[in-house]
Amino acid sequence: MGQVIEVEGLRKSFGRRDVLHGIDFGVERGEVFGVIGPNGAGKTTTMRCLLDIIRPSAGSIRILGEDPGAAGPGLRRRIGYLPGELFLEQRITGRRLLAHYAAISGAVRPGRADELAERFNLDLDRHTRKLSKGNKQKLGLVQAFMHDPEVLILDEPTSGLDPLIQQEFRALLNEAQDNGQTVFLSSHVLSEVQQAADRVAILRDGNIVQVSTVASLREGALRQVKIAVIGVGSSELRLRLQRVPGLNLSEVHDTDLGAAAAASFEGAIQPLVQALAPLQLADLVIEEPDLEESVLNLYGKVAVGSAP
Numbered sequence: 001m002g003q004v005i006e007v008e009g010l011r012k013s014f015g016r017r018d019v020l021h022g023i024d025f026g027v028e029r030g031e032v033f034g035v036i037g038p039n040g041a042g043k044t045t046t047m048r049c050l051l052d053i054i055r056p057s058a059g060s061i062r063i064l065g066e067d068p069g070a071a072g073p074g075l076r077r078r079i080g081y082l083p084g085e086l087f088l089e090q091r092i093t094g095r096r097l098l099a100h101y102a103a104i105s106g107a108v109r110p111g112r113a114d115e116l117a118e119r120f121n122l123d124l125d126r127h128t129r130k131l132s133k134g135n136k137q138k139l140g141l142v143q144a145f146m147h148d149p150e151v152l153i154l155d156e157p158t159s160g161l162d163p164l165i166q167q168e169f170r171a172l173l174n175e176a177q178d179n180g181q182t183v184f185l186s187s188h189v190l191s192e193v194q195q196a197a198d199r200v201a202i203l204r205d206g207n208i209v210q211v212s213t214v215a216s217l218r219e220g221a222l223r224q225v226k227i228a229v230i231g232v233g234s235s236e237l238r239l240r241l242q243r244v245p246g247l248n249l250s251e252v253h254d255t256d257l258g259a260a261a262a263a264s265f266e267g268a269i270q271p272l273v274q275a276l277a278p279l280q281l282a283d284l285v286i287e288e289p290d291l292e293e294s295v296l297n298l299y300g301k302v303a304v305g306s307a308p
């Protein structure tokens with residue numbers, strides 16, 4: 001089977017409020033697929049529809065070839081789910097809570113939960129109520145991964161995790177991928193998904209504005225360029241650079257030795273290299289593309305992390 005998650009024309013309205021406007025995407029077996037979008041874009045709503053926690057208003061969903069609305073608990077056991085907000089106010093230990101989840105999710109390999117907890121540096125014998133935000137998140141992740149499900153649906157999985165634990169989480173994702181497990185995860189910032197995901201969908205106001213590989217997002221992203229040349233004045237440098245497609249000059253000035261320029265740049269690098277080739281360079285800096293910036297442009301300048 002190719003696609004493990006297939007979504008077509010998915011719409012969801014709450015009362016008169018349309019939250020998802022007919023989204024389409026597919027996730028291949030063994031793929032890590034990230035969905036990013038600002039607060040309120042509809043990421044959690046999409047995930048809840050995939051899990052049949054809420055019913056779509058229209059459209060079709062197939063997970064492992066089945067309709068989650070009709071498949072029942074058999075399908076649910078093949079999925080690991082990390083909700084965006086875990087309700088953990090019970091007076092029980094993490095270990096007992098996991099045993100409760102295991103009764104729902106189905107067989108967990110002996111020692112698997114302890115192994116995951118150890119990797120996350122999580123004490124399973126503490127009362128869940130007393131856990132910090134990050135430790136609650138770790139418990140949620142152990143719960144999602146422990147039965148080695150074929151599909152993992154993870155709502156903001158790295159939220160509240162320190163960098164070392166985030167690294168451990170990414171290692172776990174790589175292992176899941178090697179095992180042929182399929183991962184659908186969400187975030188509101190690209191930096192969290194760009195290392196982990198093969199492809200990224202950008203969701204804005206209930207519409208997918210783009211689905212692309214992280215590599216192609218990088219190609220289309222804005223880079224900052226700084227150029228210093230020897231023996232040529234600012235007007236000649238400006239003239240040459242103005243002919244380079246995708247280059248937007250922010251500054252050109254004369255220097256003691258010649259001229260210097262700063263610009264932002266997107267697109268193919270070759271025309272820029274050709275424009276500079278006849279000149280004697282004193283310095284050339286082409287910064288790593290700012291993917292976060294280009295995603296913000298796609299968000300439509302909505303500030304990341306702002307309230308909905």
Ligand SMILES: Nc1ncnc2c1ncn2[C@@H]1O[C@H](COP(=O)(O)OP(=O)(O)OP(=O)(O)O)[C@@H](O)[C@H]1O
Binds near residue numbers: 019084
């Ligand atoms: N049960 C509900 N009833 C009414 N409106 C809802 C309900 N659930 C979600 N919404 C609305 O749907 C929109 C999308 O919410 P959703 O939680 O899916 O966004 P999100 O992309 O996950 O955002 P965040 O990054 O803040 O978690 C929001 O405006 C939210 O207020």
